[in-house]
Amino acid sequence: MTRYTWALCALAAFAAAGCGNRSNTLPDSADTGLGAGGFEDGASTRGAGDGSGIGISALDAEQQALLDRLVVYFQYDQAEIQPEFNAMLAAHGRYLAQNPNASVRLEGHADERGSREYNIGLGERRAQAVRRALALQGASNEQLSTVSYGEERPAVLGSGEEAWQLNRRVELVYR
Amino acid sequence: MRSTATGTGIRALAVIVLGLCALYGAAAHAQLQIQITRGVARPVPIAIVPFGWEGPGEQPYDLAAVITADLGSSGRFAPLPLGDLVSRPTQPAQVNFQDFRLLDVDALVIGRLTEDGPGRYTAVFQLFDVLQGRQLLGFRLTAGEADLRATAHRIADMIFEELTGIRGVFSTQIAYVSEERRPDGARRFRLIVADADGENARVIADSPQPLMSPAWSPDGRRLAYVSFEGNQSAIYVQTLRTGTRERVSARAGINGAPAFSPDGRQLALTLSRDQGNLDIYTLDLATQTLRQLTNDPAIDTEATWSPDGRYIYFTSDRAGSAQVYRMAPEPGARAERVTYEGIYNARPRVSADGRQLTVVHGRGGNVFRIAVVDIASGLTQVLTEGRQDESPDFAPNGAQIIYATRQGDRGVLASVSTDGRIHQQIGSVAGDVREPVWSPYPRP
Numbered sequence: 001m002t003r004y005t006w007a008l009c010a011l012a013a014f015a016a017a018g019c020g021n022r023s024n025t026l027p028d029s030a031d032t033g034l035g036a037g038g039f040e041d042g043a044s045t046r047g048a049g050d051g052s053g054i055g056i057s058a059l060d061a062e063q064q065a066l067l068d069r070l071v072v073y074f075q076y077d078q079a080e081i082q083p084e085f086n087a088m089l090a091a092h093g094r095y096l097a098q099n100p101n102a103s104v105r106l107e108g109h110a111d112e113r114g115s116r117e118y119n120i121g122l123g124e125r126r127a128q129a130v131r132r133a134l135a136l137q138g139a140s141n142e143q144l145s146t147v148s149y150g151e152e153r154p155a156v157l158g159s160g161e162e163a164w165q166l167n168r169r170v171e172l173v174y175r
Numbered sequence: 176m177r178s179t180a181t182g183t184g185i186r187a188l189a190v191i192v193l194g195l196c197a198l199y200g201a202a203a204h205a206q207l208q209i210q211i212t213r214g215v216a217r218p219v220p221i222a223i224v225p226f227g228w229e230g231p232g233e234q235p236y237d238l239a240a241v242i243t244a245d246l247g248s249s250g251r252f253a254p255l256p257l258g259d260l261v262s263r264p265t266q267p268a269q270v271n272f273q274d275f276r277l278l279d280v281d282a283l284v285i286g287r288l289t290e291d292g293p294g295r296y297t298a299v300f301q302l303f304d305v306l307q308g309r310q311l312l313g314f315r316l317t318a319g320e321a322d323l324r325a326t327a328h329r330i331a332d333m334i335f336e337e338l339t340g341i342r343g344v345f346s347t348q349i350a351y352v353s354e355e356r357r358p359d360g361a362r363r364f365r366l367i368v369a370d371a372d373g374e375n376a377r378v379i380a381d382s383p384q385p386l387m388s389p390a391w392s393p394d395g396r397r398l399a400y401v402s403f404e405g406n407q408s409a410i411y412v413q414t415l416r417t418g419t420r421e422r423v424s425a426r427a428g429i430n431g432a433p434a435f436s437p438d439g440r441q442l443a444l445t446l447s448r449d450q451g452n453l454d455i456y457t458l459d460l461a462t463q464t465l466r467q468l469t470n471d472p473a474i475d476t477e478a479t480w481s482p483d484g485r486y487i488y489f490t491s492d493r494a495g496s497a498q499v500y501r502m503a504p505e506p507g508a509r510a511e512r513v514t515y516e517g518i519y520n521a522r523p524r525v526s527a528d529g530r531q532l533t534v535v536h537g538r539g540g541n542v543f544r545i546a547v548v549d550i551a552s553g554l555t556q557v558l559t560e561g562r563q564d565e566s567p568d569f570a571p572n573g574a575q576i577i578y579a580t581r582q583g584d585r586g587v588l589a590s591v592s593t594d595g596r597i598h599q600q601i602g603s604v605a606g607d608v609r610e611p612v613w614s615p616y617p618r619p
């Protein structure tokens with residue numbers, strides 16, 4: 001995640017150059033929804049030691065936490081983005097908008113139920129939903145590509161809702 | 176930018192996979208074994224006497240054993256254990272029908288094998304009706320040593336058809352996908368072709384990325400399939416005899432679900448053309464002409480041709496959930512829905528007489544089974560009893576459906592007779608197997 005840190009520090013540097021007052025208190029870094037890949041992150045993004053960096057580090061930590069989340073999960077037979085993933089996708093979308101050289105492959109998946117080629121279609125629908133969400137936040141077409149693996153590459157083996165839930169997903173793979 | 180397959184551009188990638196032939200026989204890791212789990216109420220009792228051998232040394236092949244295994248595994252015959260035989264005739268003059276009436280068998284097979292020259296053989300067999308004491312069939316077949324097993328399958332086909340009225344499929348092949356999961360978590364996918372009884376399994380494609388959707392050409396000489404090598408789906412057509420293959424579609428987005436037309440000249444396939452929406456197309460393999468058949472926001476996929484080429488049957492969720500539709504293979508043709516029972520019907524395959532479909536069928540409760548649908552009436556009969564049954568395919572005689580199911584947490588193959596009475600398990604020795612497809616009858 002060092003490239004995020006670099007980019008955010010660059011952002012922070014620009015912001016610091018022209019900013020006004022900033023709060024000295026750190027807001028709680030929200031970690032909403034299913035958290036596979038998401039975690040609290042305070043340690044790695046402490047900014048530079050001078051006073052004008054403190055408020056900006058708080059933003060970095062929250063952004064970083066969202067950008068560290070790379071998987072979106074879906075309900076059975078659905079390709080709708082659930083609200084708990086909106087903030088995460090907004091963060092990724094903005095990151096892509098601000099970093100035109102970055103690109104991400106959206107890998108769509110489905111759980112094992114039903115036929116395999118139809119599940120390729122479900123995985124693709126989900127990948128496209130994530131693609132639209134990122135494009136809305138300013139990511140450009142060239143930065144986004146999709147692939148669907150259907151049920152062919154499960155994250156978790158086995159049957160039952162616990163496994164299925166973890167397999168209905170789109171993974172963001174930065175290149 | 177990712178590369179796309181242009182119309183006349185891609186004439187690929189002839190990848191020589193002859194090295195994979197070295198894995199012939201080493202594919203024991205995915206060797207199949209057939210077991211009857213449920214047969215007909217009264218299978219035909221039949222005595223198959225070991226063939227006589229006229230030549231030096233040992234018989235080069237035990238044809239009677241293969242014939243016995245074929246007929247027994249069909250679930251329609253009960254071969255007499257060899258230990259029960261009171262006599263072992265190899266010529267018609269030696270047959271004493273009373274010996275066999277005492278054993279309560281309805282039919283008797285005898286035969287003998289002779290060597291004509293180095294590596295050339297003649298097999299002669301007769302099939303008798305024991306009760307009437309008369310011959311039903313008598314044939315002579317000649318073959319080289321490498322074809323002796325195939326000769327036994329041909330004999331079994333002839334006996335099967337004579338006694339059941341149904342053409343035998345013992346001389347056909349199946350293709351299927353095998354997945355091996357190594358202890359370090361790495362996965363290996365293989366596309367395997369084997370005889371219908373699981374023997375002679377040979378790996379024809381081998382990849383660390385998923386392989387799926389194998390499809391036989393009507394002449395049985397090629398297989399189309401989907402491969403995710405390079406992290407993208409693409410469709411390949413591979414010639415079995417040489418192992419060379421051609422990448423026929425690697426367009427941006429999804430390339431999936433290939434199906435040969437009955438004349439072998441076209442492929443129906445699923446493309447998203449990177450618009451994110453799956454539709455069905457046809458591709459003329461000679462001219463590379465692509466035609467779009469469906470054009471709607473639904474998922475349209477899993478196309479398959481009717482045997483007369485008049486229709487393409489396919490899966491679509493345009494009505495809200497997956498159901499089977501059919502349309503003429505013309506752009507913009509009207510699609511009519513064909514399945515009305517159950518909440519989920521997908522992955523259709525058409526019987527050789529064009530009258531029935533077999534589908535993955537769901538009625539809720541996270542259970543998916545194999546069903547046959549009478550196309551004219553829509554009447555649906557569920558045949559299987561698993562929880563995640565999928566990928567059904569008719570045998571070319573229409574009497575049997577092979578499919579994939581689960582045993583514990585492993586993928587295994589199974590088959591069921593089209594009337595639902597006979598069930599076979601085709602377990603694999605190791606690894607996961609899936610997506611079985613049945614070859615056409617072999618060319619004469």
